[in-house]
Amino acid sequence: MGTSMRKKHISSFQIIIFGFFMVIFIGSLILMLPWATQSGQSASFADALFTSTSAVCVTGLIVQDTATYWSEFGQFIILILIQIGGLGVVTMAVSFAVLSGRKIGLMQRSTMAEAISAHQVGGIVRLTEFILKTTFGIECLGAVIMFPVFYKEFGFIKGIWYAVFHSVSAFCNAGFDLMGIKSQFSSLTSYAGHPVINFTIMFLIIIGGIGFLTWGEMRAKKFKFKKYRLQAKVILTSTLILIIVPALFFFFYEFSLDSWKNMSFGERILGALFQSVTPRTAGFNTLDLAAFSETGQAMIICLMLIGGSPGSTAGGMKTTTAAVLVLSAAAVFAHRDSASCFGRRITDDIIKNASTILLMYLILFLTGGMVISCIEQLPILTCLFETASAIGTVGLTLGITPQLSLVSRFILIGLMFFGRVGGLNLIFAAVSGKHVYASKLPKEKITVG
Numbered sequence: 001m002g003t004s005m006r007k008k009h010i011s012s013f014q015i016i017i018f019g020f021f022m023v024i025f026i027g028s029l030i031l032m033l034p035w036a037t038q039s040g041q042s043a044s045f046a047d048a049l050f051t052s053t054s055a056v057c058v059t060g061l062i063v064q065d066t067a068t069y070w071s072e073f074g075q076f077i078i079l080i081l082i083q084i085g086g087l088g089v090v091t092m093a094v095s096f097a098v099l100s101g102r103k104i105g106l107m108q109r110s111t112m113a114e115a116i117s118a119h120q121v122g123g124i125v126r127l128t129e130f131i132l133k134t135t136f137g138i139e140c141l142g143a144v145i146m147f148p149v150f151y152k153e154f155g156f157i158k159g160i161w162y163a164v165f166h167s168v169s170a171f172c173n174a175g176f177d178l179m180g181i182k183s184q185f186s187s188l189t190s191y192a193g194h195p196v197i198n199f200t201i202m203f204l205i206i207i208g209g210i211g212f213l214t215w216g217e218m219r220a221k222k223f224k225f226k227k228y229r230l231q232a233k234v235i236l237t238s239t240l241i242l243i244i245v246p247a248l249f250f251f252f253y254e255f256s257l258d259s260w261k262n263m264s265f266g267e268r269i270l271g272a273l274f275q276s277v278t279p280r281t282a283g284f285n286t287l288d289l290a291a292f293s294e295t296g297q298a299m300i301i302c303l304m305l306i307g308g309s310p311g312s313t314a315g316g317m318k319t320t321t322a323a324v325l326v327l328s329a330a331a332v333f334a335h336r337d338s339a340s341c342f343g344r345r346i347t348d349d350i351i352k353n354a355s356t357i358l359l360m361y362l363i364l365f366l367t368g369g370m371v372i373s374c375i376e377q378l379p380i381l382t383c384l385f386e387t388a389s390a391i392g393t394v395g396l397t398l399g400i401t402p403q404l405s406l407v408s409r410f411i412l413i414g415l416m417f418f419g420r421v422g423g424l425n426l427i428f429a430a431v432s433g434k435h436v437y438a439s440k441l442p443k444e445k446i447t448v449g
Contacts, residue, residue, distance in 0.1 A: 020056060022084075027052035027081045036074035042206045043069075046406055053413045055081035057420035058313060059284030060395020061412060063402050067180035072161075078176060079165055086157075086172025086208065086313040087135060088119030120328075138343065142167035142204045149196055162192050170204035173314045175283015185399065192286040193267045198274050205282040206243075208405025209308030210235055230344045231320065235309045238319040241320070242306065246299060247276035254296040278302035281314035283395020290398050294381060297398070301385055304392035305361055315393025315419045317361050323355040365391050368415050372408045376400070392414035 031048035034040050043051075047063055051070075054061050055078045066075060143163040151159035162178055169176045179186050189199040207215075217232040225233065251272035255263060263271065274286050279300045289297070307316010324339070328351045331339040339346040368391070369384035376383070382398050389396045390412040401412065 003409070005345065010427075016088075017196045017421055020417070021043060022083055022134075023081065024049070024052050024056045024417075027056060027077065027388065028427060030077050031070075031074060031075075036071055036077060037406060038069060038071050038255060039374075041331045045117055046409065050409055050413055051078065052081060053416050054086035054175065054395070055176065057393050057416040058082060058172050058174040058281070059390060059393040059416045059419070060169075061390060061397060061401050061416070062185070062395075063404075063409065065180035065184040066176055067178040068184060075178065077167065080170055082172050082174040082176060083168055086174065087131070127212070127216060130216060134215055136206055138204065139164075139167045139171050140169060142200055145198060145200045149194065166201070167204060170201045170282065170284065171208040172315065173205060173208050173281040173283070173308060173312075173393070175278075177284065185397075185402070189286055189288065193264070193270060195266075195270065198270045198286065201282075201429055202277045203343070205277050205280075206239065207313040209282075209312050210239055211312035212308040213311050214309065230342055231310070233342050234320050234323045238323045239309065242280060242303065242319065243273070243276050246279075246303060247272045249299060250275050250296065254293060254299075259291050259293075275300070276303070279394060279396060280319075281307045281316050281394050283389070285396055289385075291394060297381060297385055300396065301388045304388040304394045304396065305365065307392045307394075317357050317392075321354045321357050324350055325358060361391060364415060369412050372404070372411060375405060375408055387415055391419040393419040 028048040030036065030043065031052055032042050032045060034042050036048075037043055043064070050061075050063050053059075064070070064080065070078065072414075143160075143166075144167060147159055150162040150189055153159070154162055165176075165178055168174075175187075177187050177366040179190060180192050181187060188197065188201070214232045214235050217228050221227045225236075251268055254260070255268045255271060260268070260271075273289050274284075278284050280303050289300070292300070303319055306322045308314020309319045323341070324346055326342050327339040327346060331337075338348075339351065365384065367389050368387035369380060372378070372387065373380045373383040376420075378400060384401060385396075385398050386401060386404075388394070394414060401409075404412070
């Protein structure tokens, strides 16, 4: 890679980082306005900053209950921040430029391509338009499906607001909810056995988490899976595995324990599926996570660290990173000279990037958890659960976040910010073709983080 290309990538990366930082900062200032809270008193800068960071980084960790602390205006601002964070600051900026009729320069196109893990700049404006139309279409569909449920409980106006809020929050994998009016910090526990809410939220989470480029692949090639690019194949396959395997674990092990003996068979199926889907950066929960066994909580931590897919509304290390590492290990075990998948070879550059991403996440996740445990004098597993949730931009919690000290909260803020934007400098994990490999398999690009 030449010097000019490196400069371009660094410059684009700085634009993305600065964009997220400015949106978080402006969101914090707006949430500090007196009319953003139910009481009419200004929120502290620390609370506003934590909430704004969590919303823009589509995490869902909160220090104040969204429904009871923030006013309708505050909730609306949070929803806007979630939408910007879910689509990405660069995507939103390019969208406004397109709508206003402004010409999109090469620099903007390049930055946009990097932000959504596109392998080429060509057609990026058309892709942006497709992303916007699909996003708002799916969010509207989710709201329409959930509206009758919320209408029965909250009436017409609130029913619409609740349906829209939870649809956007689920699609953007944010995990913010308005169910605190029933019980503070309760998330969707009151809908544990409700199939419409469960399946709609799961559908939105999965669609939002597979990535914008995968949508385009599915739109163009429909059900012709063999013609998909390697990245789309890996994303869809790994997503399916990461839903089915944990769901089986939760159903046959976790929900067989005495603490869940009052659950019906149908609730166990819904609970197993929902708790399998939501840890990969969504942040909703229909069951009390503190009641899970330590083994169950450890499984959730692993899912939170993996996260969603590149170029999606989700965070985490990404499904492709986990897949590349598994395939690399499998190649070593089988004494093969290189890892491969679907008849394509995975190059050493991609494996190195995946290993680096894993190392970064593990260091930050473990260090943050240990520091918080020392400061707060809390069990290490509980603290690791919170830091995994933060760096994976998930939002699931065992209930300690609102009680944490200011230092611990700032640690979580840093982890949330890194989890959303820190891996973007590794988006350029493309095959360079400069090395000689013994394998005869054809090469294809794949993004790992």
